[in-house]
Structure formats: structure tokens, C-alpha cells
Amino acid sequence: AQKVTQAQTEISVVEKEDVTLDCVYETRDTTYYLFWYKQPPSGELVFLIRRNSFDEQNEISGRYSWNFQKSTSSFNFTITASQVVDSAVYFCALSEVGTSGSRLTFGEGTQLTVNP
Amino acid sequence: KAGVTQTPRYLIKTRGQQVTLSCSPISGHRSVSWYQQTPGQGLQFLFEYFSETQRNKGNFPGRFSGRQFSNSRSEMNVSTLELGDSALYLCASSLTAQMNTEAFFGQGTRLTVV
Numbered sequence: 001a002q003k004v005t006q007a008q009t010e011i012s013v014v015e016k017e018d019v020t021l022d023c024v025y026e027t028r029d030t031t032y033y034l035f036w037y038k039q040p041p042s043g044e045l046v047f048l049i050r051r052n053s054f055d056e057q058n059e060i061s062g063r064y065s066w067n068f069q070k071s072t073s074s075f076n077f078t079i080t081a082s083q084v085v086d087s088a089v090y091f092c093a094l095s096e097v098g099t100s101g102s103r104l105t106f107g108e109g110t111q112l113t114v115n116p
Numbered sequence: 117k118a119g120v121t122q123t124p125r126y127l128i129k130t131r132g133q134q135v136t137l138s139c140s141p142i143s144g145h146r147s148v149s150w151y152q153q154t155p156g157q158g159l160q161f162l163f164e165y166f167s168e169t170q171r172n173k174g175n176f177p178g179r180f181s182g183r184q185f186s187n188s189r190s191e192m193n194v195s196t197l198e199l200g201d202s203a204l205y206l207c208a209s210s211l212t213a214q215m216n217t218e219a220f221f222g223q224g225t226r227l228t229v230v
Contacts, residue, residue: 045221106159
């Protein structure tokens, strides 16, 4: 069975600090996808990134960067120079692809609060 | 391009009643998935539909059911509501069913059972 663990329940930082959100996953499959979503107070999950299991290249998108390490089964997310608007709950998720369709398994989420 | 639309946004029901939630996916998307979010259990997968067929189902009792129409719109139904069914129900749509494209979520329907 697949599992995603986000050990940090809550993180509080001051604006302009860098912050890293940890994600560790478990899966028996060799083909899978990893995701990060942001959930603002309005409720919808906003897609941030998708990474497939064969692509271990780190990615940077503006102030966001992701570090994927298969050796440690981790897919960590770093926000550089955090802003108040980054305050939200962030979810890491894993999808295995099978003949019976797909599903996302989510971690517990990390509540990030960026204080001015 | 319109996003995923879920109706209604808020709902209050009494124990024992049934409820139907609706999800209209992004135009052209054929896969719709449903998730339940509660403070205690987090985000849990309910079911996935693709081309009107249920392809995957999570570990929920038979009181939870769904369907997808030919225009890809989906509904989920919960019968004999229990207090524990109070949750945010999120719908996601994607182009394919294989997760090789991103899933886009609606704002959810917040169901309160009293």
C-alpha cells in the first residue's frame, strides 16, 4: 500500500525567511507520480507540481523549488523568501498508475503561516 | 477556460437523510475523482470515473455512490447520512485517467450533518 508522510504539522515563519516542507513516501511501484498542492482558506486544492518517478531532476519555479530523491523516498518543497500570501496548507500526494485506474494518496498536510 | 465547478458550496442535512453533490469538470476532461476531507482523516479517495465508468473505489461504505454522465459531469450520493459524514467533499478533473496530467480541483462542497 502507498503512504505519504508529512511530519511537519505546522510551520510558522517570518516573511522573507526560506522554508522547507518535508514529504516522505512509500510505494512498491516503480512507476508513480508525486504532487504538491496548496490549499488556501477558500478550500480548493491548487496544483503546484507533478513529478514522475523517472525524473529526479530538481525543479525551480520562481520562489518555489522541489528536491526529489528516490534514494530516500523524499520529495521536499522549498519556498524562498516567503510571503504572507504563501500562508496555506500544503499537501504532498502520490499516485500509482494501474490498470484499475489511479488515485491520489495525500499526506496529512503542513499548515504554513507566514507572519509579516 | 472555466475551472471545476462544484455545487452546492454549502449544505446542511439531518442524520438519516440523503444528499447529492454535483461536479462539472473542466471542458474536455473525461476523468473525475472525488475526495473527502475531514480534520481527523485528512484527504481520502472516494472514487474515480472515466468515460461514465467507475474505475477505482476507495474504502468507503456502500452508502457512498457516484456516477458520471456522458458529458463527463459527475454526481456523488450519500444515503442515510451520519454525523461523521460531515466533511469537505472535493472533486478533481483531469484529461486522462492515468495521472500523467495534473488533476484540477474544485472549491468543494462543505456538508454538515446535524
